[in-house]
Amino acid sequence: MKTLFGLTTLCSLFALVPASEASTGYPFYGDPPDATHPWAVHDWNRPQPPRVEPQPYDAVKAKAPTGAVVLFDGSAESLSANWEADQNGHEPTKWVMKDGAMECTPGSGYIRTKETFGDCQLHVEWSAPTKVQGESQGRGNSGVFLMGLVEIQVLDNYNNPTYADGFACSVYGVKPPLANALRPPGEFQSEDITFHRPIYQDGKCTQPGWVTVYCNGVLVQDRAQLEGGTGHMVRAKPGPMPETGPLKLQDHGNPVRYRNIWYRPLPSQAPAGGYNGPMTAEAAAVKRKEIAADIRAAAAKLANPEKPMAEFYRLAESLYYDKDQAILTKVEQTASQYVINLKLLSTEQLTAKKDEAKHLRDVLKYLARWQVIDADFSAKTGLDQIIKDQNWDKRN
Numbered sequence: 001m002k003t004l005f006g007l008t009t010l011c012s013l014f015a016l017v018p019a020s021e022a023s024t025g026y027p028f029y030g031d032p033p034d035a036t037h038p039w040a041v042h043d044w045n046r047p048q049p050p051r052v053e054p055q056p057y058d059a060v061k062a063k064a065p066t067g068a069v070v071l072f073d074g075s076a077e078s079l080s081a082n083w084e085a086d087q088n089g090h091e092p093t094k095w096v097m098k099d100g101a102m103e104c105t106p107g108s109g110y111i112r113t114k115e116t117f118g119d120c121q122l123h124v125e126w127s128a129p130t131k132v133q134g135e136s137q138g139r140g141n142s143g144v145f146l147m148g149l150v151e152i153q154v155l156d157n158y159n160n161p162t163y164a165d166g167f168a169c170s171v172y173g174v175k176p177p178l179a180n181a182l183r184p185p186g187e188f189q190s191e192d193i194t195f196h197r198p199i200y201q202d203g204k205c206t207q208p209g210w211v212t213v214y215c216n217g218v219l220v221q222d223r224a225q226l227e228g229g230t231g232h233m234v235r236a237k238p239g240p241m242p243e244t245g246p247l248k249l250q251d252h253g254n255p256v257r258y259r260n261i262w263y264r265p266l267p268s269q270a271p272a273g274g275y276n277g278p279m280t281a282e283a284a285a286v287k288r289k290e291i292a293a294d295i296r297a298a299a300a301k302l303a304n305p306e307k308p309m310a311e312f313y314r315l316a317e318s319l320y321y322d323k324d325q326a327i328l329t330k331v332e333q334t335a336s337q338y339v340i341n342l343k344l345l346s347t348e349q350l351t352a353k354k355d356e357a358k359h360l361r362d363v364l365k366y367l368a369r370w371q372v373i374d375a376d377f378s379a380k381t382g383l384d385q386i387i388k389d390q391n392w393d394k395r396n
């Protein structure tokens, strides 16, 4: 949220100092350093990102994969179907179509998607005006606002220093990009973003939010931790975010163009039932019960009193996801009966069962190792004895 006042103040004060002084720092502006942030917000003493030359644009790689939600395909229909003015009500945007791109009409306001979404892989392409005008934050400024709350800065920094945390592909006011991999103004920049909102439970952050950004194929944000929604001149304040929000693009007074915008929704982070590291014990227990229930449903379809072992193996497998006394009893009874039957066989019949019996032995050994069954379970020790007596473990 760059207020006109803030921008005007910055620009007018820069006009008062020589360029050499401006490049070494402009103090007394954003929130000052604090215990965990050694730089002020928008601190010119923070190093500029190093230059990295990107590869040329790759139209094939930039195409939406199957299953992606296309938010803008370069057509006027796509613009009107998916986007609206970011204001009360649902008014069409005043941004305009130009050569297969949508262009910000300065002064018309932000634009937002009609659809809302949360965690995602997002692809956006943008281009700063070919005609270079303005300096620092005044040159080709716009922004990609994830969920309408977190700005990934859009700015023409091709040959244009600015405060590092306001650089193109910065998490605005929070985290400068790792590199300046921009193409010249007028060319399209490809931005690929992975976004995870923070997870709060009972008012506590149990999993921070993260954002990863590739600019023209170059990694520029490497799982940067989100400290909350971004703002201008102020520290981001940690706090919960809604589950979804609209994607917004900023009108910062420059005719920046966008094209080829798509996203893939991503599962939420653990512990909200997602992935990425261990779940909480509660979430894992719920998931384990679900998996066990699926396996037991599959086992039920294999039930056959004449051939009980197919069902047996699936039921036994389900036990290490979820302990269940009735199923354990059934598994133990089936194993016990199998071993009793083995003992009734002739030597020849028994030999024909060698591989099957050894497989059951391995399964019982595994289950005992992980305390699903007791190590001295009688069917297990009985089977071990048969295999020993038959010398079946001997290598030929």
Ligand code: MG
Pocket (backbone or CB within 6 Å): 141, 142, 143, 151, 153, 154, 250, 252
């Ligand atoms: Mg911006």
